[in-house]
Amino acid sequence: MSRKEMIAMLLAGGQGSRLGVLTSDVAKPAVAFGGKYRIIDFPLSNCINSGIDTVGVLTQYQPLVLNSHIGIGIPWDLDRNNGGVSILPPYERSGNADWYSGTANAIYQNVRYMESYDPEYVIILSGDHIYKMDYEAMLDFHKQNNSDVTIAVIPVPIEEASRFGVVIADDNKRIQEFEEKPEHPRSNLASMGIYIFSWPVLKEALTAMKDQSNCDFGKHVIPYCYEKGMRIFAYEFNGYWKDVGTLGAYWESNMELVDIIPEFNLYEEFWKIYTQQNSIEPQYLASTAKVSRAIIGAGDSIYGEVTNCVLGPGIVVEEGAVIKDSILMEGVHVKKNTYIEKAIIAENTVVGENANIGVGEEKPSKLNAKIYAYGLATIGSNTSIPDNVIIGKNTAIHGKTEEGDYPNGRLESGGYIIKAGD
Amino acid sequence: MKALGIILAGGNNTKMGALTDKRAIAAMPVAGSYRAIDFVLSNMTNSNIQTVAVLSQYNARSLNEHLNSSKWWNFGRKQGGLLLFTPTVTSENSWWYRGTADAMWQNVNFLKQRHEPYVIIANGDCVYKMDFGALLEYHIEKQSNITVVCARAPESDDVNRFGVVKIDSDKQITDFEEKPMMAHSNIVSTGIYVIRRRTLIELLEQCNREGRYNFVTDILIRYKGMKKIYAYMLDDYWRNIASVDAYYQTNMDFLREDVRNHFFIEEPHIYSKAQDLAPAKYNAGSDVTNSIISSGCIINSKVENSVLFKGVFVGNGCTIKNSIILNKAYIGDNVYVENCIVESNETLLSNTSYVGKDQIKIVSENNNRYGV
Numbered sequence: 057m058s059r060k061e062m063i064a065m066l067l068a069g070g071q072g073s074r075l076g077v078l079t080s081d082v083a084k085p086a087v088a089f090g091g092k093y094r095i096i097d098f099p100l101s102n103c104i105n106s107g108i109d110t111v112g113v114l115t116q117y118q119p120l121v122l123n124s125h126i127g128i129g130i131p132w133d134l135d136r137n138n139g140g141v142s143i144l145p146p147y148e149r150s151g152n153a154d155w156y157s158g159t160a161n162a163i164y165q166n167v168r169y170m171e172s173y174d175p176e177y178v179i180i181l182s183g184d185h186i187y188k189m190d191y192e193a194m195l196d197f198h199k200q201n202n203s204d205v206t207i208a209v210i211p212v213p214i215e216e217a218s219r220f221g222v223v224i225a226d227d228n229k230r231i232q233e234f235e236e237k238p239e240h241p242r243s244n245l246a247s248m249g250i251y252i253f254s255w256p257v258l259k260e261a262l263t264a265m266k267d268q269s270n271c272d273f274g275k276h277v278i279p280y281c282y283e284k285g286m287r288i289f290a291y292e293f294n295g296y297w298k299d300v301g302t303l304g305a306y307w308e309s310n311m312e313l314v315d316i317i318p319e320f321n322l323y324e325e326f327w328k329i330y331t332q333q334n335s336i337e338p339q340y341l342a343s344t345a346k347v348s349r350a351i352i353g354a355g356d357s358i359y360g361e362v363t364n365c366v367l368g369p370g371i372v373v374e375e376g377a378v379i380k381d382s383i384l385m386e387g388v389h390v391k392k393n394t395y396i397e398k399a400i401i402a403e404n405t406v407v408g409e410n411a412n413i414g415v416g417e418e419k420p421s422k423l424n425a426k427i428y429a430y431g432l433a434t435i436g437s438n439t440s441i442p443d444n445v446i447i448g449k450n451t452a453i454h455g456k457t458e459e460g461d462y463p464n465g466r467l468e469s470g471g472y473i474i475k476a477g478d
Numbered sequence: 479m480k481a482l483g484i485i486l487a488g489g490n491n492t493k494m495g496a497l498t499d500k501r502a503i504a505a506m507p508v509a510g511s512y513r514a515i516d517f518v519l520s521n522m523t524n525s526n527i528q529t530v531a532v533l534s535q536y537n538a539r540s541l542n543e544h545l546n547s548s549k550w551w552n553f554g555r556k557q558g559g560l561l562l563f564t565p566t567v568t569s570e571n572s573w574w575y576r577g578t579a580d581a582m583w584q585n586v587n588f589l590k591q592r593h594e595p596y597v598i599i600a601n602g603d604c605v606y607k608m609d610f611g612a613l614l615e616y617h618i619e620k621q622s623n624i625t626v627v628c629a630r631a632p633e634s635d636d637v638n639r640f641g642v643v644k645i646d647s648d649k650q651i652t653d654f655e656e657k658p659m660m661a662h663s664n665i666v667s668t669g670i671y672v673i674r675r676r677t678l679i680e681l682l683e684q685c686n687r688e689g690r691y692n693f694v695t696d697i698l699i700r701y702k703g704m705k706k707i708y709a710y711m712l713d714d715y716w717r718n719i720a721s722v723d724a725y726y727q728t729n730m731d732f733l734r735e736d737v738r739n740h741f742f743i744e745e746p747h748i749y750s751k752a753q754d755l756a757p758a759k760y761n762a763g764s765d766v767t768n769s770i771i772s773s774g775c776i777i778n779s780k781v782e783n784s785v786l787f788k789g790v791f792v793g794n795g796c797t798i799k800n801s802i803i804l805n806k807a808y809i810g811d812n813v814y815v816e817n818c819i820v821e822s823n824e825t826l827l828s829n830t831s832y833v834g835k836d837q838i839k840i841v842s843e844n845n846n847r848y849g850v
Contacts, residue, residue, distance in 0.1 A: 091757035092773075130549065131752065314759075322756035323776065330754050337742040338510030338772040338785075339758060340733075348764050353757045354511070354773055355742060369757075 058138055060110050060173040062195055062252070064103050065163055068096055068183040069116030069156055074302045076427045077436035077454040077474070078402055079118075085183025086121040087306070088385040088403070090313055090322060091351040091366045094125055095300060096183040097132075097331045100141070104132045105327050106191035108179070110139035112169050114162045116146055116155060131330045144169060158270040160277045164262040170255070178258050180251040180273060186309055186320065187297040188327050194252055197291045204257045204286040205278065207231065208250035210293050220246035221274050225290040234278065245290060247274065248297060257286060296320040304430035307400060310366045310383050314349050334386070335369035344375050353386070360390070368403075382414075385437070398449070399433040407435075408443035416448040419470035428452050428472070436476065481614055481672070482558075482594040483522045483530035486578050486693075487515060487541060487602035493639065493721035496840045497819065501540035503720050504532075504602025507787050507804050507822065509732045509741065510772040513544050514719055515602040516750045519551045519560075524746040525610035527598065528558030531588060533581040535574055538564045541602075550751045563588070577691030583682040589675060597678050599693070601669040605728050606716040607740065607748070608670075616710050617672040623705035624677075624698065626651060627670035629716040635724055640666035641694055643709060651707045654699050665709070667694075668716060715740055726819060726838045729785045729802050732770050755788055763794055774806075793828065808847055815841070 072084025079087060085096035096113075103111050111134060115122055122143075128134075129141035144166050146155050156162035163170075163180065170178055177198065179191055189208070198206040209223055217238070224233040224243045235241060251273060253261075261277050268276050281288060296319050300306040312318050322329060337355035341347060346361040353369035360377035368386040373379060376393035387404040390396065394407055397414040407413070414433040421428035428434060428450045435441065436454030445462045447453070448469030455475025459465070467473060487504035494503060504515040515532070522530050530553060534541050541562070548560035563585050565574045575581035582589070582599075589597070596617070598610050608627070617625040628645070631637045642661045644653035654667070671693075673681075681697050690696035698707065715737060717728040731737045741748060755774030760766065764777040771777070774789035779796040786792075786803045793811040801818045809815070810828035817834030818841050820826065825847040832841050 131754075316761055323759070323774070328754050329756075333752060336511050336750055336752070336773075338732075338770045340738060341766045341769055341771060343768045345767060347760045347766060349762050350760045351757050352760065352771070357738075367757075 060139060060175045062108060062177040062179060062191075063110040063112070063139075063170060063173050063175045064099075064108050064179045064181055064191070065166070065170070066096070066099055066103075066111055066113045066181045066183055067159055067162060068113050068122060069119075069162060070182075070184070071117045072184065072301060074427055075306060076303060076424070076434055077452050078303070078306075078400065078434065080436055080454060080476070081118055082121040082437075083115065083117045083119060083183075084301075086118075086125060087300075088368055089186065089300070089306075090310060091353045091368050092333070093329060093331045095186065096122065096125070097329055098186050098188070099181045099183055100126075100129075100132045100134070101327075101329045102187070102189050102191060103181075104134060104330070106189075108191060109134065109136055110173055110175075111141045112144045112166060113141060113183075114144045114156065114166065116162070119143070119145060125332050127332065131332045133330075139173065142169065158268075158272040158276075160262060160265065160271040160273050161268075163258075163273075164266055164271065167259065167262065170259075175255050178253050178255055180249075180253070182249045184301060185248070185297060185299055187293075187295060188320075188329070189250075189293060189295060189297075191250075191252075194250075194291045194293075197289070198252045198254075201229070201289045202287060203252075203289040204254055205281050205288045206252040206291050207278070207288065208248040208293050209245040209290045210248050210297050211244050212246045214241060214244045217241035217244050217246060222246055223290050229290050229292070231282075231288045231290050234282065236274065245292065248293065249274070251278075252291075257281065302430075303400065303427065303432055303434060307383060307398075307430065307432055311364070311381070313351055313366060314364060333369075342375075374409075391443070396433075398431055399435060401435045402437035402439070404437055405435055405439040405441070407441045408445070410444045411441055411447070412445075413441070413447045414449055415446060416469050418449045419468070421450045421452065421470050421472065423452050423472040423474070425450075428470075438476070479526040479528060479611070480594055481527055481596035481598045481610065482592050482675070483518075483527045483610075484582060484597055484599045485515065485518055485522075485530060485532045485602050486581065486599065486669075487532050487534045488536060488575055488578070488581055491720055494725070495722050496821070496842050497722065497725065498537070499842075500537065500821075502534060502537045502602075504534070505537075505540040505544055506603070506719060506725065508605055508719065509729060510770045510785055510787055512748060512750045514605065515541065515544065516551075516748055517605050517607070518600045518602055519553075520746070520748040521606070521608050521610060522598070522600075523551045523553060523749070525608075527610060528553070528555060529561075529592065529594070530558075531561045531563055531585065532602070533563050533575065533585065535565050535581075538562070544751055547751070551749050561588075577696075578693040579682055579685050579696055580691035582678070582693070583686045583691075586679060586682055589679050589682075592675065595675055597673055597675050599671045599673070599678075603720045604668060604670075604716060604718050606668075606712065607714060607744075607746075608712060613670075613672055613710055617708070620649070620708045621706065622708040623673070624701075624707045625672040625710050626654075626698070626707060627668045627712050628665050628709040629668050629712045631664045631666045632717060632724075632727075634727055635718075636721065637661040637664055637666060639721060640718070641669075641698075642666055645709045649709045649711070651702065651709050654694075654702055654707075656694050656699065665711075667698075668712060668718070670712075671698075672710075722819070722838055722840065726802060729770075730783075730800075732785060733768055733783065753788060764792075787822070 068085040134141040335355035359375040452472040548554035553560035789806040795812040804822035814831040821842040825845040
C-alpha cells in the first residue's frame with residue numbers, strides 16, 4: 057500500500073451517557089444534529105476537506121447505525137482504492153480478546169492498521185464535537201515547530217476553564233504544564249481532544265503504555281510524552297467548537313442554527329459538511345402550516361405550526377399541532393392538535409393526538425437529575441406516546457408507552473417511563 | 479434483467495421557450511429536488527436494468543454534469559454501467575445525430591456487443607414511475623415485435639404534441655399518427671418502447687441504408703402493418719414536460735397529496751445526484767403555505783402555491799405566488815412574483831415585480847448578483 061503522509065483515527069466508540077435515552081441504541085457520534093447530519097459528519101467532513109483520505113473509525117458501543125451511516129464512505133468521498141474509511145471494531149487475537157478500555161488503548165489495538173499505511177503523522181479525533189477545522193493547517197504548525205505532539209486548544213472563558221483539561225504554554229506555544237479540570241485555572245486554553253503525533257512517537261508511547269489499564273490520551277499518553285521531555289505544542293483554534301455531550305448543550309447548539317446568521321453556518325459553499333442522506337425529497341408546507349424561525353428537513357410534511365425548531369427529514373406534523381423550541385429527528389410523526397414545547401424527540405417516534413409535552417412546573421428528574429435537566433422533555437427513538445397525555449419537564453420516555461403508563465393521563469415533571477433499551 | 483436501456487435525451491424543442499436555452503430538456507429541474515432524467519433512470523435501476531446508454535447532443539454539458547457519477551442511481555457496476563453517448567467523428571461518420579434512429583444507429587456497435595436480448599428505449603423528459611420488468615413480461619407474453627407504452631394524455635395537455643395511437647381490443651396498435659393536426663383519440667405514445675435487440679439492429683441498419691433517421695416515422699409508422707406492434711397502457715401518473723405549460727403544470731401537480739405520495743412516499747424511490755445542501759431554513763418573517771420547498775432554501779417572507787427548487791433565497795417583504803423558482807435563484811427584498819418560472823441562478827433585484835398575465839412568464843434577467 058502506498059504511503060500516506062497523515063492518517064486520521066476517529067474515536068467513535070463512546071456511549072455518551074449524558075445524552076440519556078438519545079444514546080440508548082446509538083453511539084453518541086451517530087446522534088442526529090442540525091436537521092440532516094449526525095455528529096460524526098463533522099470530523100469526517102473536516103478530514104476530507106483537509107485532504108485526509110484515510111480514516112480509521114473506532115467503534116464499540118452500539119455500532120449498527122454508525123456502520124450503516126458510514127458504509128464505504130461514499131458521502132465523504134472516502135470510498136478509495138487505497139485508503140478511504142475503515143471501521144475498526146475491537147477484535148479477538150490468539151490468546152486474548154479485549155474491549156477498547158480507553159482512548160489510547162483503542163488506538164494501541166489498531167497499531168497494525170496504522171502501520172499498514174506507514175504514515176508520517178497520525179491525527180487523533182473524537183466524534184463528539186460540532187466544528188469546522190482545517191487539520192492541514194494544524195499539521196503545518198506541527199511541522200514548523202518540529203513538534204512531537206501537537207494538541208489543538210481553544211480559548212474558553214476563564215470561569216469555565218475548570219471544566220476542561222487546560223494547558224499552559226510559553227510564548228512559542230510550547231506546552232509547559234497541564235492541568236486536568238483545575239479548581240483555579242492558570243490558563244484559558246482548553247484541550248479539544250485533537251492530537252497530531254509524529255508516528256514514531258505515537259507508536260513508542262502506545263507500546264510503552266500498553267499495560268496501563270484504561271489507557272487514555274489525556275491522562276496517560278500525553279503525560280508520558282511530557283515526562284520524556286518531548287516537544288509538545290499547543291495549536292490554537294479560534295473557530296466555532298461545541299461539545300454536545302449534554303442534553304442542554306445539544307439542544308442549545310441545535311437552536312443556535314436557527315439564528316438569522318448563525319455563528320456556525322451550514323449554508324456556506326466553502327467547507328461543506330457531507331452526510332449519508334436517506335431522503336432527498338423536497339418538503340411540503342400545507343395551507344394550514346405556520347413555520348418560522350425553523351430548520352425543516354427533506355421530505356417533511358407540515359400541516360401545523362412550527363416555531364424555533366430543528367426538524368430532521370421525513371417528519372409529519374399534522375394539522376393543529378403546535379411545536380416550539382424543540383428538536384425532532386428523522387421520521388417523527390406528530391398527530392393532530394398536540395402541543396410540544398422544549399422537547400427532544402428521537403427517530404421514528406409517534407406522538408398521539410391532543411397530547412401536551414413539556415408543560416408545567418420544572419422539577420428535578422427522578423431518573424437522573426444531572427442528565428435530564430434544562431427543562432427538556434427527552435423522548436427516545438421508536439417510541440410511541442398515546443393520545444391525550446400530559447408530559448412535564450425534565451422527563452424521559454423511551455419505548456412503546458400506553459395510556460396505562462400515565463396515571464391520570466399524566467407524566468409529571470421529573471418523571472420517566474423507560475420501556476426499551478438495554 | 480434481460481434488457482438494456484437506451485434513453486433518448488437528445489432534444490430541444492421550441493415549446494420549451496427560453497427554458498432550454500441553457501440545458502437539455504432531460505436536464506430540466508422537476509419537483510423541487512430532481513432533474514427530468516432522474517425519473518427514467520430511477521425506473522430503470524429500480525427495474526434492475528444494469529446497463530443504460532443516454533444518447534444526447536443538444537447542450538449535452540448540462541446533462542453530463544448531472545450524470546458525472548453513476549453511483550447516485552446505483553449504476554457503475556462491473557456488469558453494466560451508465561454511459562453517455564454524444565455524437566463523435568469516426569472514420570465512417572461525421573454527422574450529428576440526424577434523428578432518434580440515427581442516434582441509435584451511430585451507436586450500433588454498442589448494441590451489437592451487448593448480450594441482453596431486449597432493449598427498452600425511453601426518453602428523458604417524462605415524469606412517471608414504472609416497472610419495466612412488468613412491461614417486458616407483457617411484451618414477451620403478447621409475442622410482440624415492438625411494444626409501445628401508451629397513456630391517456632392529461633386533459634390539460636395538448637394531445638397534438640404527441641404520437642396519437644389507435645388500438646384494437648387486443649391492444650394491438652392499428653394506427654399511429656405523429657403530432658397530428660386533428661387527434662382522433664387521447665391515447666398517446668409515451669415514447670417508451672420494448673424491442674428485441676437483434677430486431678432493433680436490423681431495423682436500424684435498414685433505415686440507415688435507406689437514408690431514414692427517425693424511429694417513430696421511419697420505423698414505428700412505416701412498419702406498423704408488417705410488425706406486431708402492441709400498446710401497453712400506463713395508467714398511473716405520467717406527464718411529459720416538454721412544453722412550458724406542461725412543465726409548469728407538472729411541477730404544480732406536486733402540490734397534490736396523491737402525487738406527492740406516489741413519488742415521495744411509495745416505494746421504490748426516485749434517486750438524484752446528492753447535493754449536500756443544508757436543510758431549508760425559515761426565518762422570522764416567513765409565511766409559506768401550500769408550497770414545495772427544497773433543501774438549501776432560506777426564506778424570509780411570503781410564499782404561496784409555489785415550488786421552490788434547491789438553494790433558493792427569498793428576501794424580506796416578498797410575495798411569491800403560483801410560481802416556480804428554479805435552483806439557486808436569489809430574490810432580493812420586496813419582490814413580487816406571480817405566475818412565473820424564475821430561471822436557475824437568477825438574481826431578482828429588490829423592489830421589482832414580475833407577473834405572468836395571460837400566460838406563464840419565464841424570468842431570465844441575467845442580473846449581476848454581486849451588484850445587489
